Amino acid sequence: MTNELHPYQDRKKLKWNGFYLSEHTSQLALEKKERALTWPAKPMMTTEEIGALLREAQIKDRVIALQKEEVDPEGGYSPDIVGKIRGYDELGIYIAEEKIHYDEIRHVAFHTLHKWSDLD
Numbered sequence: 152m153t154n155e156l157h158p159y160q161d162r163k164k165l166k167w168n169g170f171y172l173s174e175h176t177s178q179l180a181l182e183k184k185e186r187a188l189t190w191p192a193k194p195m196m197t198t199e200e201i202g203a204l205l206r207e208a209q210i211k212d213r214v215i216a217l218q219k220e221e222v223d224p225e226g227g228y229s230p231d232i233v234g235k236i237r238g239y240d241e242l243g244i245y246i247a248e249e250k251i252h253y254d255e256i257r258h259v260a261f262h263t264l265h266k267w268s269d270l271d
Contacts, residue, residue: 215233218258
């Protein structure tokens, strides 16, 4: 027989809202910290160097790290765009769902992704 005077009511999703809120605020704090970082300028590459490296990355399906020429208001550069070349046209390339014009590229290098299981 159940106690009908004070039936138990499960809060279900309501009890998880506190966890979401704390995770959300910590994620916002992390994003703010990342925006506050200034990324150093990498050496400017020639058009020929950039073209050769992009061709090799496309042919060998390698991951690249690309620094754009854009400078933020504080004088720093934005973080590298990392990914594989998904496509290209006469104006630019597509990396990680973003189109980057050829004249916006400052520096390109091959990028090695580290697995979480690597001990080094």
